[in-house]
Amino acid sequence: MFQKKTGFALLQELDVKKIATIAGFAALLFSNVSLADTVKVGFMTTLSGGAGITGTQMRNGAELAMEHLGGKLGGRDAEVIFVDDQRKPDVAKQLANRLIKSDKVDVVTGVIWSNLMMAIHKQVTRSDTLLISANAGPSPIAGKGCHKNFVSMSWQNDQTPEGMGKYMQDAGIKSVYLMSPNYQAGKDMLAGFKRYYKGEIISEVYTKLGQSDFQAELSALRAAAPPATFVFQPGSMGINFIKQWKQAGMDSVSELYTVFAVDAVTLPALQTAALGALGTQTWSPDLDNPINRKFVAAYKAKHDAYPSFYAAQSYDAMLAIDHAIAQSGSTDAEAMRLVLAKGDIPTTRGLLKMNTNQFPIQNIYLREAVLDDDGVVTTKILSTVFEDHEDSYAKDCRF
């Protein structure tokens, strides 16, 4: 039986799905027009779980940079998409895929963890998207496995502990006990340390990534009674380690030297327990240059706390993207990376030089945990261990 369809029935037949599809297409068309000039940046960091503090610092740093840049990157409207990798490599891979394929970002940046960087490196660089690290600098992608679409705005993992190795070597420390988490960065850190420290290595202990109780390791350390101990324990692992170190009275057994354990992420929880602790770093809140002064003051005003190097490097990564787009006049990955490869990028560490593998050539400072004039714990630069320090993998890198 046939029935003449009324206009209303026709409209009904064009069911919700179809209308939605049509609307979707229309939106896509419109958005493509309006987004053509918008720079899209995917910012991947760890916002949940135990490492959430570091990720929040990174987001704060990036947001502050966007405020200072007036919400624009290279003079163009910009959108920063923050994603939470939960410190899981599989989640990081999925997020990277989403950022590249569905959000179609121009740059992927952030990334705290070296193992996550290793997980997403190929995927992002091979899709002709620029990957700018704001923290992780694993050695495999600095040497033979380097890629022209990867730029580091932080450091190569070995650089910072190399500074500590040199300092301890120069200070005439005869033997040392090493401890670090069992993952890519942990291995890089100890490798970097040993490159410049030539004394006796009493033992090399690898702990679990994310470990919270170090009592067993401290007992073993006490039995070994080394004159000095060098430790890499980032984020909350650093809080746990230094707390337990103090509680076990280890100061009377061994002298503690750290990298990435005493900073503005861990100091608020450690307070005076960390005073006097020595560490090396490429940045410090008291680093004296106009960009850093502005950054630290604005961060303190906004968050009522000192920024950490995580925040500073994220700030720098956004400044670098701004610089690359402004100089090249393009959001093309190749054009942007050619600008960054030239170096002289304005950052909180001054004008940053770039090596041939697109990792920074920079100073390494010795820092001490001190009280500032207001009685707040922070770090102060004691000396410059290395000037314009290059990483040791650049020579193996051919694009």
Place this chain on the structure above:
Amino acid sequence: MTFTLFLEQAFNGFQAGITLFLIAAGLTLILGIMDFVFLAHGSQVMIGAYAAASLTALTQNFYLGILFAIPISFFAGYALEYLVIRHLYKRDHMEQVLATFGLILFFNEAIRVGFGPAALHSNLPASLSGFVYILPEIPYPEFRLLVILVGFACAIGIHLLVSRTRLGATVRAGASNAAMTAALGVNITRLRRLVFAIGACFAGVAGMMLGPLTSVEPGMGEPLLILSLVVIIIGGIGSVRGAFIAAIIVGMVDTMGRVMLPVILRSFMEQASADGAGPALASMMVYILMAVVLVFKPTGLFPPNR
């Protein structure tokens, strides 16, 4: 490794086990006796730690902080049961998993909104930061001894509560047949709420004990939740005695594995590969143990008598 160091490490393992027991005790009550899958138990640890740390900062007294934090943990558990959990008893396990997983996210975010994402400062009072010589030449932090004492006290407390008191008898009765127990005039609703709150309270105490040792931050309880699930699976779900013994075993295996395995591997492997394989294998030890136990005793080492 010398014998005294071996003893010291065994003691460390024991202390780690006791801490685990504090968390697992409440979980085994909730999981075994109430037959409710509760994943947000780690959040109770976090609530306890935050309550103690912030109250200690407020009162400038560690003991007062703990004293006030215990009822807070209890009532947090009580309120949670009243507001959310009681609506989930009749749902199947998968829905309970989903709902309580959602609670984890909720609590982490709530803590982040309330206290900020950074770790709280929580340290030991001067009176507890000394050392005791447990063996000649082995100083042991006083606070860790206190943790062991508190753990023991809780273990005995739970044991007496479940096996010797009228409340414990009704809990056990309610576990084996809720409808019949209710028919005999026991208020099952109230009973469940009480058991849940007690479980939460023990987890809170674990958090208070962990606070000065580790960093007090959002999500601090999750890694502990997985280990305590391992503990109650090894011990037999619902058995407090099983949870105690399994917690000690897991603490021992984990600690000894971490310390001994790299040393053992180094004796017949290259240094570099031993350094890599040792910690990796050590972190698997407890799960291997769980798998072995499940093969030979699928209901755990000490399944409760039903």
